[in-house]
Amino acid sequence: MLTSAEGMYYQDDKGRSVLDGCAGLWCVNAGHGRKEISEAVARQVAKLDYAPPFQMGHPLAFEFAERLAEIAPEKLNHVFFTNSGSESVETALKIALGYHRLKGDATRQRLIGRERGYHGVNFGGISVGGIGNNRKMFGAGLSGIDHLPHTLNINLNAFTKGLPEHGVELADALEQIIALHDASNIAAVIVEPMSGSGGVIMPPQGYLKRLREITRKHGILLIFDEVITGFGRVGKAFASTRWGVEPDIMTTAKGLTNGVIPMGAVFVSDEIHDAFMTGPESMIELFHGYTYSGHPVACAAGLAALDIYEKENLFDRAIELEDKFAESLLSMKELPNVIDIRNTGLVAAIELAPETGKPGERGHKVFKHCYENGVLVRWTGDILAMSPPLIIEPAHIDQMVSALREGILLAS
Numbered sequence: 313m314l315t316s317a318e319g320m321y322y323q324d325d326k327g328r329s330v331l332d333g334c335a336g337l338w339c340v341n342a343g344h345g346r347k348e349i350s351e352a353v354a355r356q357v358a359k360l361d362y363a364p365p366f367q368m369g370h371p372l373a374f375e376f377a378e379r380l381a382e383i384a385p386e387k388l389n390h391v392f393f394t395n396s397g398s399e400s401v402e403t404a405l406k407i408a409l410g411y412h413r414l415k416g417d418a419t420r421q422r423l424i425g426r427e428r429g430y431h432g433v434n435f436g437g438i439s440v441g442g443i444g445n446n447r448k449m450f451g452a453g454l455s456g457i458d459h460l461p462h463t464l465n466i467n468l469n470a471f472t473k474g475l476p477e478h479g480v481e482l483a484d485a486l487e488q489i490i491a492l493h494d495a496s497n498i499a500a501v502i503v504e505p506m507s508g509s510g511g512v513i514m515p516p517q518g519y520l521k522r523l524r525e526i527t528r529k530h531g532i533l534l535i536f537d538e539v540i541t542g543f544g545r546v547g548k549a550f551a552s553t554r555w556g557v558e559p560d561i562m563t564t565a566k567g568l569t570n571g572v573i574p575m576g577a578v579f580v581s582d583e584i585h586d587a588f589m590t591g592p593e594s595m596i597e598l599f600h601g602y603t604y605s606g607h608p609v610a611c612a613a614g615l616a617a618l619d620i621y622e623k624e625n626l627f628d629r630a631i632e633l634e635d636k637f638a639e640s641l642l643s644m645k646e647l648p649n650v651i652d653i654r655n656t657g658l659v660a661a662i663e664l665a666p667e668t669g670k671p672g673e674r675g676h677k678v679f680k681h682c683y684e685n686g687v688l689v690r691w692t693g694d695i696l697a698m699s700p701p702l703i704i705e706p707a708h709i710d711q712m713v714s715a716l717r718e719g720i721l722l723a724s
């Protein structure tokens with residue numbers, strides 16, 4: 313049990329000090345215990361604890377939206393606030409369907425996700441998502457869904473530093489899906505620029521650009537789910553910015569408030585926004601929204617987080633440290649059972665060969681060793697994922713690597 317946190321470290325109920333190698337759950341990008349955020353939250357909750365976002369509003373929501381639009385990809389100038397990444401994904405999918413209907417293309421109802429994609433746990437998200445365990449228990453999900461192939465290829469791309477060389481042609485699978493259904497029936501494609509929960513799977517060089525070209529050619533909206541990659545994780549404010557491909561809709565959460573207050577934000581282009589805002593003033597434009605959308609206290613946390621990111625240049629830090637991070641991790645490539653190390657910015661994964669007949673066992677052993685030796689990493693099956701706070705220093709990277717190295721040797 314984690315009982316307190318400060319900077320890069322947790323304290324647990326046994327008095328251990330544990331380095332947070334995964335920024336909480338990919339969300340505490342500015343590190344723990346930031347006074348600027350807790351003080352902003354305390355002030356705000358005492359001043360305006362709640363205001364309804366239905367028919368009413370409060371200035372902070374608009375101030376935050378404008379600040380977010382400033383750092384967003386060029387075309388994405390409008391923000392819809394939610395309370396989580398899952399809600400951001402549902403919101404994005406509904407906006408995409410609503411947009412096409414308003415444009416007179418109501419036949420565009422199909423949604424396309426990707427294998428091994430993770431888009432949260434609501435029905436839309438698990439339908440476009442591609443992780444079997446998140447789907448199998450809950451029935452068929454939404455109809456009219458297709459999936460692109462995932463882009464992990466250990467045989468061709470193992471131990472790549474940064475974005476893999478092979479696999480751009482995997483984006484062409486979208487043309488086949490379009491040939492099958494016809495573009496007039498397809499609303500949107502949703503992908504994580506980098507698949508996080510699915511195993512830290514990088515986009516091959518040129519892949520996102522190819523997706524953008526194909527979707528644009530067929531009038532299909534491109535949604536980037538940047539719940540993990542947003543707010544500096546892969547360098548720059550967003551993966552879209554870092555890798556130079558602009559979606560039509562972008563979903564975010566996690567780092568939006570440094571993980572302090574639950575909040576999500578969906579960014580849309582002028583074109584999409586204006587399609588809904590046809591008036592008259594008294595008319596409800598989008599029959600969708602949450603009680604806590606744009607919550608005043610969440611906005612205060614988000615604004616304070618944004619101030620920290622900007623003041624401390626944290627969106628550039630993942631680029632400054634990515635060579636050190638990658639080289640430190642790739643130094644483990646010769647260890648027994650290490651079959652791949654994937655990395656970009658300040659996010660990485662080490663994939664281990666499973667123990668015969670016991671998938672996940674080896675990964676769990678390494679996870680436990682690391683934790684008991686003061687380093688918390690993300691363990692999913694035989695993959696160990698790392699996404700440390702962006703305030704990490706080289707000495708912390710060395711501490712992570714030495715715990716991982718010991719753990720991998722002991723688990724061999």
Ligand SMILES: Cc1ncc(COP(=O)(O)O)c(CNc2cccc(C(=O)O)c2)c1O
Pocket residue numbers: 337395396397398399401430431432433504508509537538539540565566690692
């Ligand atoms: C790309 C993406 N989209 C949506 C969500 C859903 O966000 P919420 O959880 O706030 O509803 C996520 C969340 N990502 C997430 C959540 C929980 C566990 C793990 C893991 O890596 O084990 C990853 C995510 O990574």
